[in-house]
Amino acid sequence: MERLLSTPELAELLGLAEVTVRKWVVRGDIPYLKLGRRILYEPISIKCWLRGHRSEAYKALDGEYSREAGQ
Numbered sequence: 001m002e003r004l005l006s007t008p009e010l011a012e013l014l015g016l017a018e019v020t021v022r023k024w025v026v027r028g029d030i031p032y033l034k035l036g037r038r039i040l041y042e043p044i045s046i047k048c049w050l051r052g053h054r055s056e057a058y059k060a061l062d063g064e065y066s067r068e069a070g071q
Contacts, residue, residue: 002044
């Protein structure tokens with residue numbers, strides 16, 4: 001099992017301010033776990049969440065790379 005990330009760790013990983021990540025938690029925009037009073041993040045859940053938030057242009061590029069890799 002991967003180690004759970006804290007809010008400061010996730011913010012650093014994503015290159016965002018901690019306050020941004022905290023706002024996403026309050027709004028329910030990002031997957032998180034609440035263990036007691038702590039808010040933690042599963043790396044796999046964050047990866048899946050990020051994939052679902054790619055722009056259409058990025059998705060198109062990703063498809064191009066996938067097709068090239070299959071050749």
